[in-house]
Amino acid sequence: QTPLKATVSHWWTSGGESAAVKQFADAYNKAGGQWVDQAIAGADQARAITINRIVGGNAPVAAQFNTSLQFRDFVEQGLLNNVDDVAAAGKWEQIMPPSILQAIKINGHFYAAPVDIHMPAWFFYSKAAYKKAGITAEPQTWAEFLQQLAKLKAAGVVPLAFGGQVWQEKITFDAIFAMVGGADLYLKVYRDRDQQAVMSPAFRQVLVEFKKLKGFVDAGSPGRNWNDATAMVVQGKAGVQIMGDWAKGEFAAARQVAGKDYGCFPGFGPKAPYIVAGDAFVFPKTNDANAVKAQKLLANVMTSPAAQVAFAARKGAIPIRGDVDESQLDLCARLGLAIMKDKSRQLPNTEMLASPDTTGALQDVLTKYWNKNQSPEDAQKAFSRAIRDE
Amino acid sequence: MDHLIDHDRIAAAPRPRRSLAWTPARIGVYAFLIVAALFFLLPLYVMLVTSVKPMEEIRLGTLFALPHNLTLEPWRQAWSSACTGLECDGIRGGFWNSVAIVVPSTVLSIAIGAVNGYALSFWRPRGAGVLFAVLMMGAFIPAQVMIYPLVRMLAAASLFSSLPGIIIIHTIFGMPVMTLLFRNYYAALPLELFKAARIDGGGFWRIFLQLMLPMSTPVIVVAAIMQVTGIWNDFLLGLVFAGSEHLPMTVQLNNIINTTTGERLYNVNMAATILTSIVPLALYFISGRWFVRGIASGAVKG
Amino acid sequence: MSNVAIRDLQIQLGGNKVIESLSLDVKAGEFVVLLGPSGCGKSTLLHSIAGLIDSAGGQIEIGGKDMTWADPKDRGIALVFQSYALYPTMNVEANMSFGLRISGTPKAEIARRVSRASEMLQLGPLLKRKPANLSGGQRQRVAIGRAIVREAQVMLFDEPLSNLDAKLRTELRRELKQLHKQLGATMIYVTHDQVEAMTLAQRMAVMKGGVVQQFDTPDIVYNEPANLFVAGFLGSPGMNLFNGTVERRDGGVIFSNQHLSVDVSGYAFKHALTGRQACVLGVRPEDIDIGAGLACASVSLIEAMGAQRLVWLDFHGTQVAALVQDQSRIETESVIGFSVRPQRVSLFDSVSELRM
Amino acid sequence: MSNVAIRDLQIQLGGNKVIESLSLDVKAGEFVVLLGPSGCGKSTLLHSIAGLIDSAGGQIEIGGKDMTWADPKDRGIALVFQSYALYPTMNVEANMSFGLRISGTPKAEIARRVSRASEMLQLGPLLKRKPANLSGGQRQRVAIGRAIVREAQVMLFDEPLSNLDAKLRTELRRELKQLHKQLGATMIYVTHDQVEAMTLAQRMAVMKGGVVQQFDTPDIVYNEPANLFVAGFLGSPGMNLFNGTVERRDGGVIFSNQHLSVDVSGYAFKHALTGRQACVLGVRPEDIDIGAGLACASVSLIEAMGAQRLVWLDFHGTQVAALVQDQSRIETESVIGFSVRPQRVSLFDSVSELRM
Amino acid sequence: MTRKRQSVSFAAYIAMIPMALTVLLAYLGTMLWTARVSVSSSRTFPSGDFVGASQYIRLFNNERWLLSLQNVAVYGLLFIVACLVIGFLLAVFIDQKVMAEGALRTVFLYPYAMSFVATGLVWQWILNPELGVQQVLRQLGWADAQFDWIVDQDMAIYTIVIATVWQASGLVMALMLSGLRGVDEEIWKAARIDGIPRWRVYVSIVLPMLKPSLSTAFVLLFVMVVKVFDAVVAMTQGGPGTASEVPAKFIMDYLFGRANIGLASAASIVLLLTVLAIVAPLYFVRSRRAASGA
């Protein structure tokens, strides 16, 4: 019997990511398949290639997307196969967090296999820098956090390691939004597109607080890559960075250990919201029976507990399911996995709630507000327009 | 008195080659060139230095400093073990694919551009002017906008995901500029040469191949510089149209450099970038002797 | 052996009407020389015969076929460019053989023709040089060679010898004449050298401003110019011209003005002379005898020209040139008598400027 | 008013030794004409005087100063290029005035010079045209104009009139002479036109293969050529040459060979003749009298040349040219007698080829 | 117009076939396709509906788009002028029979061979006030050296100019050099006789003779301007804020990241029309001048 050949397109190209994706490949090969890797760096790029390959009649067996609305158009065009039977067999409905399910289950069918959960708004801090500034505990409130930033500043370190690129600005904003505005407001604005909520004083306050961070970033921040910002924390040049959990890879590369050299917390206090994002694979439509079999096998293998934990450990993410062997995971991931058990703390990130177009428009609004002298009121108006604009 | 001055002059006159004398003007020339060269080399210096530093040193952010612990590991890694997805074979993997794409694409696009330019400046077939105008407009459409319809066309012609497919695509995208380049070059040649060749009974192809092409070396060099560089460095079109068996080297390069959320190894990135550029750089260096002087010399009084 | 017939040719270049309406009939195998002042349209005419310039009107017939719109290569012509137009990337040999190679002439035949031309033009040692490394005259010879090897039915030469020394020029002149005999090709030849024109031409056309002024044998053109322009243009210097009147008197015909009077009784008038008529008398320098005569003039300049001398006389304010063959002593500033040979004069109507 | 002195000049081009060792002394204000076969190095010489070609040895002195390595612009020269070398993107006016504008000549002065040159060269209506839209002769005139307006101390002309018609050529010749007088500039002038050479030159240099063969007044060069080459090169055609021996006999000096014998008693030998010596006798076509004489030859060709005719005689296998002035009847193929004017011959040593 | 020559070789028409096919299918085809998509509500995939000018309306209500146009105008002007000037100067200076001509040529040309993905990063570092030139100057004791354009709202676009000029002027140099080498030696000689200073020869004689090369270079640079993308993404990502946004990046964002090819197509069409509006008059003037033969 020839192995089930599966071309898999994804954008995991760095060393750590390669190690992670290898877990999937090994698992798949062991399960009787043959993994053909198609790595393409850059998420936008990779998705564009996938689109074109599908159009040109040369689709991969599986293609990576973010767990979001990105592939909604594919479904509407009837370009994807569903994996309903795998989902049913694997009891996805029960084991997966609702925000993920919401993204992959469209019109009652499962069109994607989620493979990891990223929390894009962790707070990483340098223990050395905190020591230097005389801070001993993680902040429990937003106000406390601001005070700590001020202390760090006084101690001569850059308080907030910040990469001034739109997507990083957006992550930071969403973190603040979730913390300061609360989950309700967050959902009202992002999910329900509630104009009133956007124009509310509470939202205005979120904007104001967000902008306060501007006082704690250094002059070199605009355009900085996230990993350069992380490097500042690694070296103790900066105090805190708000970044996705993939940043742990940089700490690891510098041989720093969570809890020892640096700390991580997902928000302020025990009830802080936990923003959920992640990656998923979709399965382009094909009539080739073998390919369909391969797709199902892939969906099954990639969501299996063993592969999940092996993958997440190397990727810096957390598994999509709780029933895994946590010992392989690091401190932060274990913390995340624990939080995931509390469904009330989960918040979907914007990509899951709004179309890529709208998300982009929001980024435009935020970057302007962050970088220019725009009043919060004007930003509110722009925000409301961007949300309305479909 | 006159006598003496004459002797002085003779003594002072640099005997062998006047043109190499160190006049103030010449010193100025060299000063300008050296300053310009330094400016141009600055980024390369940073790239080179970065490529031989370990990551710890790079994180320090001392950009211009020479490496403390010089390491060639990044180069080795870039060449043979950097990961792009599952494979960790460095950038060497696509080298021959790139060659297989670049050589025919460059030759074909230059050939077609030269023929077009030649026909446009000397023969002016009816309607060619309009075609050329539209072609030039086409140069301004972002290539990415064109990809989708082109994919469908090539798929319809069963050329999608094949070597001929990507060669055709590069030829299409190169055509406006190549045509323009050659058209303008030929427009500057004396028309009498063309007339003489017509009298000699030269037809369209003869005149082109035996008279115009030999006179085109400088512009062919420029065209080759542009096409080889452009096609060698392209990865988007290669990625979309070449099919997975023919992925060019730059796909690996891009995969190594362009990671979004994985860790970034700047030293490997720089080494990989420099390594990938070796082929065009070699071309630049070699091309020099083809910039000959005085093409029109002796052809026409004017 | 093709004739060349041009009818009502019109040519515009960059907005200028260079040739307005030109007709010229060159018989098959004839050797025709074009003469005319610089910029009168000679090169333009040759180029349009060759099909290199589109005509704005009229017709060009070569070998009995209408070739007005034919391709240059189908006209059976060869052309020596005034500007040489050598192929800069080819050596002399390749420059000459290019056309033959294109037409697929056998190698041996090419070699034969090239070696013959290069011998005739003394290009032997230069065969492997590129045009940029040649002197002006050498380039010109290569240009001639390129035309010669084609052995075309109609050969067009645009001032082919202007950069050559007298010796070579004389030789080549002879060789071209020889070639003409041998090939029997029709030749149209532009030159400014009147000796060349006289010796080569079976007929010569004198042009001015895109219009043919006279087209006849050299003898007739020289001795019986059709109009004042031709009279003044040909010869170096041209005819001496005297304004005056001509009338029947004392049983003869007399030309006279204030200072001069010539008995032109033997003159062959085209139309019978009626009454007294304003006219211009023209006489060539060689037809003025110096030393004796009724008219007196002072010598203003003597130009030695090797075998002979050109004496410029100041005759009541007009300069009169006289060609003196003998070695007799003449001094500048001296006053001297001269006479006009009456049987050698030409008369032109003052108004129409045409020969009477 | 600068002299030009060239000493032992050596020039190499592309590996060829074009000029091996050339010396030439041109006095201040002199008008010197360079003559020589195509490719003998005339243009090369002019270019090296102008400083456009680096010499491989020797010295060039202009106006008393060593200019061997001076910049062209510092040499006080103007040069008309054989290939014109007009600036293709500038119109005629700009071509002429560019150098002046650069040197900061006042506007009025520029206008004056340009208008004078363009009048002299009849370029008036063409001032706004670009070179590409001019005829060959018009381009040449622009090239002359560009040199003239510079009013330089030394003016170099490389075949400046080769593309012009005879009439214009005569006029310009006169104008250049005039200009020379007026400016007093030193002029070195390359031409192939012997009439031009004869009429313009104060002295002329005849070159061959990069070596000056004779440098003297036109009269002397024409009548007493220094060697066989000059004898054959000058004149069109050149001297008729007869091999033979010369010896003192019967109280006189006699040149003789199998068929011809000439009494050259009056000949001014440079060195006294000793015994019998092999030599070459040269005589110009115009010094051969036809119709009477001891020698008989058959007429092989008659070339009409307007005022005179060139009769080619077949004299025992050698072609002898005779210039005939009168209108007497001569027919080809007929046998005719001729004689050589003994007072006009030149004698050359058979071995050294130098004038005896 | 006079009658056209009828004898244009048949081969000339054959030779134009590849160009004709390319133009008709690839260029005209995609232009029409793009125009069609721009009046539909297409998102990730083209859809066949018709929504009139609504994408265009949305486009022109988009601040970022308007800013992009403005930026690209400023950028384009500076970039083209700088590249032409520097490229020409480099070509001229290299043409002075200098030593190591080949090496110098390569030095000026090498940036063109390097992917901006990496060199853009290097430029980002060099220009970064905390890492690059400013920092070095300060360490050298020039305490208030200020060179922070890349993080400055008003100056960021100029840093893109610097980096792209660095990349492209070598190419202009090569183009100019190929033109320069086609200038007849005799012209130089004539100018030397006329006593024209070398720089003046270049400006007044050679430069006009290089018009074809110049116009090639100009079009090339213009295309680069319209398509400028890599450099912006690699150096500033359009920032700080939207200070260095450019149309090509806008189009790319909407084409892929934001999955709205309708809007992206509308933007492409607008861009194309803008280019036409700039180029057409130039073209018209030129062809008029050529026709009048002056």
Ligand SMILES: Nc1ncnc2c1ncn2[C@@H]1O[C@H](COP(=O)(O)OP(=O)(O)OP(=O)(O)O)[C@@H](O)[C@H]1O
């Ligand atoms: N660039 C060059 N490289 C090699 N040889 C050259 C070069 N230029 C000229 N020559 C040779 O040098 C010789 C002298 O050339 P030059 O141009 O001075 O001749 P010239 O006397 O002006 O002849 P003409 O009367 O034909 O113009 C010629 O034989 C020519 O072939």
Ligand SMILES: Nc1ncnc2c1ncn2[C@@H]1O[C@H](COP(=O)(O)OP(=O)(O)OP(=O)(O)O)[C@@H](O)[C@H]1O
């Ligand atoms: N491309 C052109 N555009 C405009 N006018 C032109 C063009 N070419 C030539 N002319 C003009 O046409 C006229 C005839 O030119 P042509 O070259 O035929 O003269 P020519 O008789 O050969 O003169 P020459 O004896 O000087 O070579 C000239 O007055 C010239 O200025």
Ligand SMILES: [Mg+2]
């Ligand atoms: Mg002409």
Ligand SMILES: [Mg+2]
């Ligand atoms: Mg010469």
